[in-house]
Amino acid sequence: MAITLVLNAPTTVAGQTFTATASGAAAGEPITFTYDAALPQVLNANAAGVAVATFTATTTGPVVAAGTINGTAFATETVTAAPACVITVTPSPANPTTGQPVTLTTTVTCNGVPVNGAVVQLTTPNGSFVGITAGGVGAALNVGALPLGGNAVTATVVGFTGVPPTCLCIGNTITTTVTVTAAATCAVALTSSPTNPTAGQPVTLTATVTCSGSPVGGATVNFTGPGGLSATATTNALGVATTTTSALPAGANTVTATVNAVGGTCTCTNVTATTVVTVGAAGTCAVALTAVPTNPTAGQSVTLTAAVTCSGAPVVGATVLFSSGATILGSTTTTATGQAVVTTSALPSGTNAVTATVIGEGSTCTCTGVTGTTTVTVGPSQTFTARPACYTLNFPPLPWSFAHATLTVTGATPGSTVTFHSDGAGGPVLCTAVADSFGNASCVATLSIFQLLSGYTATTPVPGGFLTSSSTLLPCI
Structure with a gap:
């Protein structure tokens, strides 16, 4: 014969017991039963060839009955989780303040499924309240305004009405804390x-409108004050509302901001704030004009600077015509310093009366039409000329000292320094010289093989800039 194995019941809840019955054994045959982590059980078959073992269900898995004579049999025990009761208590509002009625909603679930008909007792600082869960949304009970601070609330399932669910949950309890804060206060x-x-x-x-220190957005604010000031604005997400007026008269002006409407829990309507705006007399505009250099030569650049002020303060954004x-x-x-600057080389020789006129501005000063003048005396043009030069090869002609040449300019300012460059005015310096009393300057330059491929440029400083002149560099014949 062969051993067969039957489980009763083949499906159980964790913690329940089930039996494993082996039949088909020989009378007295030892049968070894094994299941999960339980200790193996060795039982002798009775006269009918049957042996029965009892196990506590733990996890789903095989049950084995092994005989010493008639072989081995297998069966699978399926184990499900035990029912779990969960109680939750939810306050509404979620963050109540002093004086606000609080509704506590208690829900009871069994393995995640709402339990309807559970009789729940709530114990609160305001007394005990009893409700029945229904509609899958629990039992909602208005317990009134709770005291300031943390309030311990206990919910206990004390009974059941209707058809009992898989798990009654009777006796299950939970304690939670409902924190009540001070009532919000509005400020402007x-x-x-x-x-x-x-x-x-x-x-x-x-x-700026705040509720217990937090910004209040969407509040309507009315601004009123002297000079016919009457404006309305709405606060942004930062609780800020603004308005701009030019109507306040000279003197001390009391301005008021009043909250006209606001949503949320704060009672802000008719909350006000005031400030005093002291308005001074209108300022006076002035323009000061300077020129650098004051005595340029014909064709030389001159920088004209107009400083526009209103009662001594810089006027920003004024348009100035020179x-x-x-x-x-x-x-x-x-600019931010009240200065407008232009550079020109259009002034002719002689004495020039230069005028700076404000043709538009955005300040409180009436600057349009206000002028400033200065005199710029322009001398004859200065002819600064670099002369053609020739180079002579050095012996031996090394790459970095391949040749030499005498470089010369005329028309420089006596006593000024003249710098001779290769590759243009910003190129490497070849040599320098000081102009004599006739404005002539020359120096001997050592040239690399690469510097023979282009001419040279001479520069000399003058008030307001530099004079430059370029000329050729060829072999001496």
């Missing part, structure tokens, strides 16, 4: 910029 801060405006100057008013008689020399805009 109002500032102005600039802090010391002048009459007619734009003033930006900024209202002219000499009917000749327009250029126009530009003042």
